[in-house]
Amino acid sequence: MARVAIVTDSTAMLPSDLGDAAALITSVPLQVIVDGTSYDDGVDETSPAALLAALAAHKTVTTSRPSPALLAETYAKLAAEGFDEIVSIHLSAELSATCESSMLAAREAPVPVLTVDTRLVGPGVGFAVLAAAAVAARGGSATDARDAALGHVAASGSYFYVDTLEYLRRGGRIGAAAALLGTALAVKPLLTIEDGRVVPHARVRTAERAIARLQALGIEAADGEESVEVVVGHLGSPDRADAMAEGLASELGGKVNGDVRVGELGAVLGAHVGPGCVTVTVGPAL
Structure with a gap:
């Protein structure tokens, strides 16, 4: 039975307590650029309070996808940990190039990677991630997990x-x-x-x-x-x-x-x- 890992990004708004699913889910950060300085999403410099302060000060705030190199490193690490397949679930490709980074990184991954464009943002992505992780935890294949994610997307x-x-x-x-x-x-x-x-x-x-x-x-x-x-x-x-x-x-x-x-x-x-x-x-x- 293949071990399936679930990868997502920092926009998914996952709950703080993932329970047993935490062992299967890895989140990679998008980038937040404040006046030309880039930070990972989710660190102190990009907390909601820090963002609100930056916007109030009229600083220039932009965002960027995780690099293909970061996702490739993540996939390689999961393969080294013994996972046989990966499902990488991300925010809409119409709003971010994160899915593109995933597909580029998948070409070099040592195990098969299925990229899922949820065509959603925020908690809707998180719902898809948790649905996929539940299937993976029961021994389902990457294809099964992907299908569960897309099923939740369609119903959210x-x-x-x-x-x-x-x-x-x-x-x-x-x-x-x-x-x-x-x-x-x-x-x-x-x-x-x-x-x-x-x-x-x-x-x-x-x-x-x-x-x-x-x-x-x-x-x-x-x-x-x-x-x-x-x-x-x-x-x-x-x-x-x-x-x-x-x-x-x-x-x-x-x-x-x-x-x-x-x-x-x-x-x-x-x-x-x-x-x-x-x-x-x-x-x-x-």
Whole structure:
């Protein structure tokens, strides 16, 4: 029976306690560049507080994929540890070249590597990773694990609110026309991911209405599922996120598997959405 390792990246927003899955999952950092200096996503210099301070100081913050060399090193290390196959699960290739790095590194890997483009970002990627790890832990093949990841991707919904589209426009993650329209009409945009890209989902006149609509979208995303995982993300908006989590937990009740998890976005995601962002991701129970 082949041993299968799961590799992902720092945008997946995995839970802090992975339990037994921790032995199978390896996460590689994307890069955050602040005024020309590059840091790994997830270190002190790229904590949410550090990112918020950098944005408030009008520093230039950009992001970059993990290099093919880093992924190649990761794959070689896992092979040396006795893994026979690797499934490498990453954020949308429409938003990052991370999948490209994985495919380039896979050419030199000493064991087979399957690269999975989730066409999602954030917790939706994490759901796919955990689904794949559960299959690998039961002795499934890399193909089985990949299929489980893609199954979760297809059944997950992700929505987010931003105070402004400017950060997404700067990073090239949303079209300038859409960003201009949101600014011109003074509306508060709700966004989603379609075909791997960030697209407008709805426009609401006030932040309060937008947050209420975001909660409703989370409830709608759980429709038809007996049990769901729910994650609320935010950048610099703990009160909004906590209220959102409480509202979702109350509305969905026993349908939620465990608790509604709340987490602050890392610097790579945060740099593209800006302060005030709140996200809701819903997927089938793992």
